[in-house]
Amino acid sequence: MDETRRDTDGTRRDTDGTRRDTDETWRDLDEAWRDSEGNRRDSDETLASATREPGDVVPYAAPERSRDGVTLRFGPGVPPEVAKKWSGSGRRRRLGRRIVGGLLTLGVAVLAGLVVWWLLRGGPGVTVTSVSVSAPTSVQSCDTTVRLVGTIRTNGGYGDVRYRWRRSDGQVSGVLSESVRKGQHSVQVPLRWTVRGDGTLHAVATLEIVQSGGPGLRASGAFDYVCG
DSSP states (O other): OHHHHHHHHHHHHHHHHHHHHHHHHHHHHHHHHHHHHHHHHHHHHHHHHHHOOTTOOOOOOOOEEOTTSSOEEOOSOOOHHHHHHHHHHHHHHHHHHHHHHHHHHHHHHHHHHHHHHHHHHOSSBOOEEEEEEEOOOSOBOSSEEEEEEEEEEEOSOBEEEEEEEEETTSOBOOOEEEEEOTTOOEEEEEEEEEEOSSEEEEEEEEEEEEETTEEEEEEEEEEEEEEO
């Protein structure tokens, strides 16, 4: 019986040894497989590096975390969606600079426009200093149109001059207006008077300046008409 027990124990130990040998064999196979996979990846990377043309995009690799546990380092081939996150602030700064530049340009243009407006129209308002009327000195013949010219002189200020014509035959024009530029010291306003038929006429045309404070300056011009 004891001998049989010893045989059984020996058989059990042999079985355990065989199992350990089998486990070691599997571990060796597993290590060999991992080594072969590592060699294959190295070969693929070497081949890809050798066949890559200048400017080709390198496949994206996961970011490497630095030793401080905060900074992420990205190598070549960063995907567009990742690059956008890093370049967004740059685009915002460029957009901000463009907006500021546009506002500055607009401000300069507005300032220049105000300066031009002031140079052309700024300063004191217009004031009429004198009025005169010129008319033909020769006698006018039958059925003619006579042109009289009124001259309004100013102080050179900017504004509108209001005036009207009165004729000796009782006709009165409405109130008319003439714009005067800054620095312009005189303006001419014409009157055309048509006369027809037989007879004689001493025609007088009066130019009146219209102002809110009362009667303004006036001047008259005359011509003679003879027909028949």
